[in-house]
Each structure stands twice: as C-alpha cells, then as structure tokens.
Amino acid sequence: MTTSAPPEKPRELRDFYEDPAVPVASGTPRSLRQARMLAAAIGTGAEKTPRTILDIGCGDGSAAAVAAPLLKGHRIIGVDWSQDALRRARTRLALTPVRGELTGGGLPFKDESADAVLFSEVVEHLVNPDAALDEIRRVLRPGGHLMLSTPNLAAWYNRALLLAGVQPVFSEVSLRAIHGRPGKEVVGHLRLYTARALKEFVAASGFEVVRLAGAPFHGVPRPLRPLDRLACSRPSLASILLLHAQKSPARKT
Template identity: 80%
Template sequence: MTTTPMKPPELRDFYENPSVPVASGTPRSLRQARMLAAALGPPVAGREQTVLDIGCGDGTAAATAAPFLTGHRVVGIDWSQDALKRARARMPYAVRGELTGGGLPFRSGTADAVLFSEVIEHLVDPDAALDEIRRVLRPGGHLMLSTPNLAAWYNRGLLLAGVQPVFSEVSLRAIHGRPGREVVGHLRLYTARALREFVTAAGFEVVRLRGAPFHGVPRPLRALDRLACAVPSAASILLLHARRT
C-alpha cells in the first residue's frame, strides 16, 4: 500500500511509481471488512458513522468493504496523487493526507473508525502515525489494522534454513535472499506479540487479533495457509482490532 511521504526523495519516487503494488489480497480485505462491520454495528437513522481508510492506495480494499458498510461514510486518504486518482474511480471520497502531526485533514475526535490496511510496514515513523490516528478517532473509536506477520508459519522454516523471511526487504531495487518477485517497500515487520504491545503503548486497547491468508502463497500451499489462520501468531497476515482509550 502507498503511505505518507518518506525521506530521502528516492522513497517518495518509489511510492509514486504506478507499477508498485497498492492493493493486497481480497481474503484479507473481506475478513477485515467483516470485523469492522461487526464493531460498528448496523447504521442508525440520522447517525452516519465516518470510516477513514488511511493509506487507501487504489481503493480496492474500500471497494471490497463497501457492501459491509452500507449506511456509513468511507473516506479514502493517501499521500500518493497517483493512488488517489485510481481510488476515486472506486470510492466516492478520496483526499490527500499525511500521517504526521496534524497531517490528516480531519478535526480531532471526529472519526468513528480507521482502516489501516497494509500500511504500517511501510512507515519510517509508525509511532507518529498511530499518534495521528488516535488524534482523529473519537474516544472508543475503532482501529482496524492489518500487516504481514514476520512470524508466519513459513517464515519460521525459512529462518531456520538461513533464508530471508517473506515480506522482508533489503533493497528497493530488487529482491535479495528471499522468495518472491515484487519489491513493495516494506521497512518494518511485526510479530503478533510485538504488534499488540506497540498498539497498546500508543493508547489503544486491543479487542481482537485474527489471522488472514496471503494471496502470494503458492497454490499448493494455500490450504495450509488458510488453516494457519486459526492460530493468528502463525498466520500470514495479522488483523488487529483495537479501540482508542
């Protein structure tokens, strides 16, 4: 997913490149959308809730979630102008914003929920990002965060074999030492335990942690990857629901 601007300029150029993937797999988006819909509950007449899709990329995740969020207003936010152009073809509202102090174009305490899908792993300063998300969320507002799992079941085996884990990257120019072909700009990776501790320290209460499959797993291993979701700490993708304290 595309994210807030990062220095040096080469990183800005990387995330403005249309060839860089900005969407993740549909199974993850569906699971996260269902979690958010359950948290928000059915819409109440005269009370439209606002959901911010921060790091919306090309709008695919928001479009997938839309049928579950009928009656709520979903607003896409991204730093990349190219991503926003594509997002506006899939969602009615998409605006530019940054995950630095006051960089989101919303008043404090006005959002009911934030979708933060496959973004945090790209950030230089994830602490500042969660501070800004906490600022725009109302007290008790929902944070739905997803990120690749450093301790995914196959990564444990790869590390034992001395192979660079999937999702990790040592270069923005090419893949070195790990399976896969796409460079997507991951700067940080989390285990389930680290993610829980990090989000709690930022002023949120963790409600639930689930697992989701990864669309890039080879086809013969996908059934096993789906089974691993039953143990979130070993799943490919971590889905975390937290509330602002």
C-alpha cells in the same frame, strides 16, 4: 579499457510510492475479513447512526470497495499521500479520496472527528509508525475503532525459511530488487511485526486491543494455500495479522 555504467540513483520513498508499477492493493480475503470485523463492531448505517470511516493508506481503493457492501450507510473516506494511488481510487465509487500524511497533523481532519480507521498494509511501510498511531488516535473519537492489518514476520513459512538461512517473506533489504527471499515484487516494507509485538505496540500507543485474528496471503503458492488458510486459526502463525483496537479514554504512559 572498459567502463562500467554509473550506479542507479537511489529511489526516494516518495518516488517509490508514486511509481504506478508498485502494488497498492492487497488480497481480497484479507480486506473482506477486516471489513467483517469492522461491521461486527459498528453495524450498518441503516441500523445505527451513520459513522465516518477513514481508510488511511487507501491505495487504489480496492479495500474500501470490498468493505462498502458490509458497511452500508456509513461514509468511507480514502486517504493516501500518493497522487497516483488517489487517481486510481477516484475511479471507485465506494469512497471519497483525499490527500494526507501521517505525521505532524498531516491528516486533514479535526480532532476526534472519525468513528473508525481502516489501516490496511500501511504500518510496515512507515519510517515513524509511532507518529502515525498518534495521528490516528488524534482523529478518532473516544472509543473509536482501529482496524489494522500487516504481514506477520513470524508466519508459519517464515519460521522455516529462517531456520534454512533464507530471508523471510515480506522483509526487504532494497527498494531496487529482491535479494535473498522468495518473491518477485519490491513493495517497500520497512517494519515487520510478530503478533506479540503488534499488540504491545498498539497498546503502548493509547489503544485497547479487542481482538487479533489471522488472514491468508494471496502470494502463497497455490498448493500451499490450504495450509495457509488453516494457519489463520492461530494468528501467531498466520500470514497476515488483523488487529481490532479501540481508542483508550486516556493515553497510557
């Protein structure tokens, strides 16, 4: 008689993100494009009054490190709930890392105390993205800038994969392993957006959408990367969605 091994204990989300093997950084092209959008919106500290920029979900600090040269004179503060990610972020001089969460006033900042928020590859990981944008809106000053990036459910290759009956890239059905889609890494995505859905979601959360742009995905096979870069000219087809919004004077109802 043989016995099978007991099933692996399900991973809690907090345990998942504290695992050093879980990726906490995205590709440099996306970070650079996003930083350029923010720099165009607020300028440098040498040109204008220095601003406070929160990099919420800063991961290992790589996105802030890419942005810092374009945002000279401004203060960048990294925020993450993962202690492991913050330990890695502290090795980078581009930001001051602090611990915080995106629900119930979990960000350790006063109301209307920040000029801009970088929100890179975070919203797709959240159980409650509505509460997260409420909290971001709370800490932003009126007219403050939100720079949000997230994978595009309707990326050009995902449209083809769905037609073939294949699970789209970026989507996940398990925290243990990849099932039914290309790729090798489990990254914990819970929410996915199309360009239209993202704009509507952000606008309904009290922001005015200024611009939507596209960015390439570093995981695209090398022979297809020229096509992926070309798709960036059509954000609805791009791998990554880059959205610039500003806090509305009054919450829309």
